[in-house]
Amino acid sequence: MHDGAVQEFAITLEQAIEDRLGQEPGWLKRDAFVQVASDYLVDDGTLEDLYVCYYVSPSGRSRMEVAGYSISDDGRVLDLVTADYGNHGQTISRDQVRRRFNWATLFATACRDGHHRDMEESSAQFDMVQDIHSRWHDIDKIRIFLLTDGRSTLQDLPSAEMGRVSITHNLWDVERLRRLATSGRHEEPISVNFEELGTPLPCLPAPNSGGDYQCLLTLIPGQLLADVYELHGPKLLQRNVRAFLQARGKVNKGINETIQTNPDRFLAYNNGISATATGVTVEQRGSETYLLELNDLQIVNGGQTTASLHHAAKRDKADLSKVQVPAKITVVQPEVLDSLVPKISRYANSQNTINEADFEANSPFHVELERLSRSIWSPASAGSTRQNRWYYERVRGQYDVDRARRHTSAKQKLFDLEFPRSQRFTKTDAAKYDLTFRELPHMVSLGAQKCFQWWTLNILTASSTLPGEDYFQDLVAKRILFEYGRSDIRKLNPGAGYLANVTTYTLARMAAEVDLREVLTTVWREQGLPEHIRHAVHELSRPVREVLLAAPGSGNVTEWCKKEDCWKSVLDIEWAGLRPWVPGQAREVVST
Incomplete structure (x- = not known):
């Protein structure tokens, strides 16, 4: 084992986890670890996508536990992720590994048997269990992934069966994650x-x-x-x-x-x-x-x-x-x-x-977006004369590699000042921001990878024009609007679920009514949200949340958010539009 390399990767992993915690207030470190580790597997192609959703409950003398799930586009493969976090590179026992796989299997069994009937409705966990149950008749394969920051020597991972459904086990310990993350490749070779x-x-x-x-x-x-x-x-x-x-x-x-x-x-x-x-x-x-x-x-x-x-x-x-x-x-x-x-x-x-254009990481579009991000200085925010840049991470891990190339702490501090870690964004982020303000929140709700694929095939291929300075500035402004708006919405509803869905729908609804060109110009210039825009987000988010939670039929909020009919319902919300805000003044926003 490469102890030094693993320790170095563990430090990078912890930093990435802290970054995710900053973006997802209310998450535990375990949840952030699952998101960071699964991002590597999604980039690798091992996972199609993953919805992070932790659930634990007694099951007989044992327990059921998962940290996230995904169902393939054709509906036949259920991916369940379980996590063993907090080992910091230490060896985990074989029994520990087997227990985690068994807990995930018990969860799958409970989903099959209708466990959602005993759960509180209108929660993300309820949605997950109900979704799996409603699609069980199509599932013929379950892949269980154990993600851990510990090390395991377990090599033999036998497959299993649950009636007609086959079950495979996949173990990704810290050493395997390190090899994938630092190999310089986007995927583990087949x-x-x-x-x-x-x-x-x-x-x-x-x-x-x-x-x-x-x-x-x-x-x-x-x-x-x-x-x-x-x-x-x-x-x-x-x-x-x-x-x-x-x-x-x-x-x-x-x-x-x-x-x-x-x-x-x-x-x-x-x-x-x-x-x-x-x-x-x-x-x-x-x-x-x-x-x-x-x-x-x-x-x-x-x-x-x-x-x-x-x-x-x-x-x-x-x-x-x-x-x-x-x-x-x-x-x-x-x-x-x-x-x-x-x-x-x-x-x-x-x-x-x-397919006339290739829009992978090395495509001209993404290469040019990266070049712009390294050359354009953002305006200094109010009360400051310091300027910095927004870092477009064309390839996962690129930011940390660039920073590590500055071999002294002094040079790394300069890098941090020029490219603050909080101003780093990725390809999937870009797709999410762009589609939100193109008024396509139902496409954003498909999940990071499917959203990115749709953006690539339906937006980027529609034009052979490379991004210019105006495009980059608008994209950064969309990013500021999205992340500031998300933070404000979270503060209004601490601990509430569906934060990502409420955010994209709220901002898309606002974009449908305002002069977006003027708003983006203002946000880029100020590098923040003007007060009247912040209060518009506050006001809109409440009726938007009500529409999303009022999912028809099955009542599955997550699936409802993926439908165009959901967006049409949000468009029916009456709103007077942006206007100068006076402290203490409220505007009515109603849902019809």
């Missing part, structure tokens, strides 16, 4: 050994490949491709910006029809997949070349094909034995991975206009 899977693939190496890549052509049996997706899920498609659409749209209906009616013609009808890897093992057997293993595998085109095959096999019990999928595999050198693979993904998807 390795696929075709020989171990029982199907080494005959392949054709393309002649005259470039010096920094080589190409292989092969056919992948449909069932094998579905099995690989079952093992790794959407993470296999992490570098494919459209991957999360999965089994939607006309293309996929055509794929499913071919699988069901003409599986032997799949090869003729389907263009196949394009994949990348950083390592390959091939073997010559007589006159044939066989592909045995791929390291760091990613499908950059053909995500819909892959997900559709998996869907057909799992949900429709389709026979894929006659399905063959053509595949082009580009093996690239690790040092050119981040520059070459996005281009491969972009050009492989060029037949689909929504």
Whole structure:
């Protein structure tokens, strides 16, 4: 074990936890740890998303306990996260690990059996349990993740079953989190050994490949491709910006029809997949070349094909034995991975206009936004002459890496003055702020990653224009409005749930009525909220909360907030609009 490296990472982790506590007053350190650690896994593609929500309750002679959950877009995978925080790098026992997994399993059982009927309604915990119960009939796989700041030597994590539902266990201790967070990569690599899977693939190496890549052509049996997706899920498609659409749209209906009616013609009808890897093992057997293993595998085109095959096999019990999928595999050198693979993904998807631009971290849009953040000074706030900058963190962990490059404490203090940690924001933050003031709070309520994906595909791809100084200043102003507004709303309702939802809906409702151009200009200039805007947020937040809590039908507030009908109901709130505020004066805000 690298004790020094782990201790250094633990310090960085604690700082990130403190940052999150500042953004989420009312959270315990455990909750902030879960959010920070899960962010690494979401960036990695291991988790699609996570809603942090701690719940503990007796269960017979034991207990049920979870720290958060997420359900996949297709509804078939339930992710439960449990946490063991406060170990500070010390070893945790195997029994401790097994207990946590068991508590999460007992929670899943209780959700299945309708435990929400015994809970207080209109709480985030109630929503979580009810949501899982209402969607249980679609769930066929549960993944339990134990996140811990301790160390574990436990290697054997056997799978289990709950009736027809399979359960897998995933342990992320501090050492594994450190490797992921400090590897310089956005994801933990996927390795696929075709020989171990029982199907080494005959392949054709393309002649005259470039010096920094080589190409292989092969056919992948449909069932094998579905099995690989079952093992790794959407993470296999992490570098494919459209991957999360999965089994939607006309293309996929055509794929499913071919699988069901003409599986032997799949090869003729389907263009196949394009994949990348950083390592390959091939073997010559007589006159044939066989592909045995791929390291760091990613499908950059053909995500819909892959997900559709998996869907057909799992949900429709389709026979894929006659399905063959053509595949082009580009093996690239690790040092050119981040520059070459996005281009491969972009050009492989060029037949689909929504993918004309690649909007991953290395895309021109995000690179330019980063450049602007390092060059634009913000105005000095009232009563001060000191200026500083807003730090756009294009890649997770970038802020800490930049700070660490200043090798003396004096230089790090200067960095802190120029780029205060409180003025750091990320790609998912940018999406949340922008969509809120585009009056799309129901999209923000989908969660950080889904919100970012929607923003990428529906906003950023609509324009090839790179962000300029005005765009950056407006984005920072939106950030100030959102975070100041969030803080004020929290103070009005200490300890109340749904803070993020109330915040995005309140500010979107305000944006629908005001001269947003004027407001953003004022906020950027003052680097804070003018008093009349703060009081507008105060007044609007109360009726907005009432609308959100009045969820129709199932009464699930979290799901209600994701619907456009919820936004329409908030738009029905009557409001007189911004006007100069006089201390002691109140304005009426009513909901209709």
